[in-house]
Amino acid sequence: MFEDFMFQTIPIIVGIIFIIVIGGILFTAIRGISRWSKNNNSPELTVRAKVVAKRAAVRGGGETRAYNDYFVTFEVDSGDRIELEVKDIDYGMLVEGDVGELSFQGSRYLAFSRTGKKNWNEIV
CATH class of the missing domain: 1.20.5 (Single alpha-helices involved in coiled-coils or other helix-helix interfaces)
Structure with missing residues (x-):
């Protein structure tokens, strides 16, 4: 049974x-x-932006390989904030407070080029 x-x-x-x-x-x-x-x-957009925060998230670990995901939060002229996942090399090159031109497509980070100015008022 x-x-x-x-x-x-x-x-x-x-x-x-x-x-x-x-x-x-x-x-x-x-x-x-x-x-x-x-x-x-989505259209490819290029906007003036400032790096306001960076963070890394670790996945896995323990008995498996650990993976790092890197995120950067940008503030655009309108005051809106956008958090985008970036590659490790870009994460290492960006510093909080950097101001420049952010290029992105939807939620995909494309590039960030610094203008050399550290102040919103200097960008016109």
Whole structure:
């Protein structure tokens, strides 16, 4: 009797776990493709901006490899703030307080070039 229960239940449990795993993979893939498509359909913008904050987020670690994600918050002329993920080399080159031209497309960071001025009033 117990063996019959196990032979009937285990395939159902394995099937449910399989569906959950495949669902998670599909959800992640669709979300990534959607973000990529939205960024590609957005115009490339270049605006005056100031670096106001930087942060790094660590994923993984422990018994697996650790991954770092780098983010920089820019403040544009209108006072709005935009946080963009940047590559490690760009993260290292940017300093809080830098003022310059920010180029981005949707939520994709493209470039930042300093103007050499540290003050909003000097940029005109």
